[in-house]
Amino acid sequence: KRSMLLGQNAVNNQSILVDPTKLNSPHLMLFGITGAGKGMFMKPLTTYMLLQHPRTMYDPATHKWYSPETDAPQIFFIDVHSEYAELTRRFGGEIQKFGPGHSACLNPLALANQSGALDKRLISQNADYFLALSQEVMGRMLSPQEQSMIDSAAYQVFEPHFGKETRPTLGELYNILRSKKDNAIAQDLADAYQLYATGTMNAMNGQTNFEDSPYLTNYDLSELGKTMETITIISILQHVKQVTYENYAKGR
Numbered sequence: 001k002r003s004m005l006l007g008q009n010a011v012n013n014q015s016i017l018v019d020p021t022k023l024n025s026p027h028l029m030l031f032g033i034t035g036a037g038k039g040m041f042m043k044p045l046t047t048y049m050l051l052q053h054p055r056t057m058y059d060p061a062t063h064k065w066y067s068p069e070t071d072a073p074q075i076f077f078i079d080v081h082s083e084y085a086e087l088t089r090r091f092g093g094e095i096q097k098f099g100p101g102h103s104a105c106l107n108p109l110a111l112a113n114q115s116g117a118l119d120k121r122l123i124s125q126n127a128d129y130f131l132a133l134s135q136e137v138m139g140r141m142l143s144p145q146e147q148s149m150i151d152s153a154a155y156q157v158f159e160p161h162f163g164k165e166t167r168p169t170l171g172e173l174y175n176i177l178r179s180k181k182d183n184a185i186a187q188d189l190a191d192a193y194q195l196y197a198t199g200t201m202n203a204m205n206g207q208t209n210f211e212d213s214p215y216l217t218n219y220d221l222s223e224l225g226k227t228m229e230t231i232t233i234i235s236i237l238q239h240v241k242q243v244t245y246e247n248y249a250k251g252r
Contacts, residue, residue: 002052004045020049021071039083046084049073050091050215059214065092066214070252075216076240078233082222093216098203098232099223105206108133108235109157110167112242118161123154129238130154136230137192149185153177170205171197201228204235212243 003017032038053072055065066072075093077084088095096104111122111129134150135142142150153176157168174197180186195201219236221229 004048043084043087046075046087046216047091049075053215055215062211062214064214072215072252074212074214074243074247074252076212076236076243077216077218078236079218079220080222080229082220084218085220088216088218091216092213093218094210094213095218095220096210097220097223098228099221100203102203102223103209105209106204106232106235106239107167107169107206107208108204108231108238109169109173110208110239110242111158112238112245117163117165118158118167120162123158127151127154129234133231133234134189136234137196138189139192143185145185146189149177149180149183149189153186153189167207169207171202174198196231203228204231208239 002021003019006016006018008014009016030038030041050073053067053069055067057068058065077088079085085095096106098104098106111118111126130150131142131147134146138146153173157173157176161167170193174190174193177186177190177193197205219232221232224232
């Protein structure tokens with residue numbers, strides 16, 4: 001009933017039909033050189049997925065229509081070239097545009113877990129995330145001493161939020177590092193974070209200030225420079241992880 005036509009078998013010319021709801025692991029990796037047609041493939045695939053789950057329910061709290069089916073997809077585009085903006089508009093999805101002059105903010109420190117409340121284990125579970133974020137901020141691999149400092153600062157900045165659903169911001173992490181005035185490593189890290197905390201690239205220093213669409217959200221990064229792009233993508237992946245936990249809790 002919901003099988004999608006993915007192509008044609010080159011050997012026997014048979015159609016390749018796949019029903020994502022019947023796959024044990026419904027993941028798809030799409031590879032191709034520039035201009036090979038990856039975007040042209042994804043647009044009809046997305047359209048088909050959305051049309052298979054009509055939005056027949058209205059939520060008066062959010063003023064949005066959604067599909068009541070538990071297997072209805074919630075789609076997120078990380079759209080570096082604004083390639084899927086028109087498709088998102090045609091389906092009435094949400095476009096969150098990041099960059100100069102835009103107000104969308106996504107908190108990189110909004111760690112995801114199933115309960116919502118923050119606990120110490122979550123800090124340990126996200127240790128690699130803190131290091132990846134800091135490596136991007138520093139523009140290089142971290143030394144063992146820098147890794148230890150980030151590990152210590154991360155625990156410090158999250159500690160006041162243990163047992164709560166609140167999360168700290170990049171500015172608070174920067175303040176923790178800057179407060180260690182007698183530590184040269186902390187000061188070097190603070191110097192790098194300053195650009196994103198109080199400098200001209202502080203667009204991610206704040207709490208997440210938007211809501212996702214229940215069916216299609218486009219994170220438009222087309223106006224971001226390369227300096228901000230990777231940090232924003234890392235933050236988006238952390239955010240989508242949180243949405244996944246929330247959907248799981250709802251039985252989706």
